[in-house]
Amino acid sequence: MSLQILIVGQTNRAEVQSLMEWIPATLHGARLTQHLGMEQAVVELAQTQQIADLIVVIQSHLDEYRQRDLDELGRLAPLARWVVCSGAWCESEGRTRNLWPLAVRVPLRSAPLRLLDEWRMLCGENVKPLPLSGSREEAFDADHGPLRKAAVSISVLVDSPDAEYARYLRELLVESGHEVAASATSGDPSPQVILCDLDPWGPARQQRAEHLQLRYPHAQLVGLMSRPEVEVVDEYPVIPKLGSQQQILDAILQAVAD
Secondary structure: OOOEEEEEOOOOOHHHHHHHHHHHHHOOOOEEEEEOOHHHHHHHHHHHOOOOOEEEEEEOOOOOOOHHHHHHHHHHOOOOEEEEEEOOOOOOHHHOOOOOOHHHEEEHHHHHHHHHHHHHHHOOOOOOOOOOOOOHHHHHHHHOOOOOOOOOOOEEEEEOOOHHHHHHHHHHHHHOOOEEEOOOOOOOOOOOEEEEEOOOOOHHHHHHHHHHHHHOOOOEEEEEEOOHHHOOOOOOOEEEOOOOHHHHHHHHHHHHHO
């Protein structure tokens, strides 16, 4: 029997679109049900007696949901796993609110990694579940576990106007087993992948990305932005700078595979 995923929240917002495309494309075989509000979800589950295996809550602003609706949904789906995806306007909610356990909250930009772990666990894979009572440290460890060493070393060029961020990326590449490429001069090999910092987004960084693509036509460019949903770039993938380290490394592997 396929697993039931219940999605609650304003899924039509721009910052949520990439996640809503990712879920059906990645979590194959899931039966998806969507509701704009939790009260609506409670009524639907009570009427249909559906059993949710995973509840994904999209939180767009503070105090969007009520405790009584949360309690009732929990009563209707007592065994369900929860992931609360916090948008940009409520990432810091845990400092001033206590509606959600810390262990279920995750920034929207990092939601795919958490959801993938939950999905794998529900599918019977050997994934250690994060308990609802988990501490902030346990939640961090769950989303930022040990890096997977690259099976094949990839030559990566780092380009960023932020010298410290560029140094951080180079150290990450070396630690994960990749090769840091220098800016090519005559006789130097072209990099396979370019990590291009697109912040602050504007004509200058857009032109820089275009220049790199012209200079290294055989390299795959991966853009990095603090908030990728601000601009949509069709020519190359854009991932969050503030996401997990593994997300950056996975994007490098995916760029080469494509």
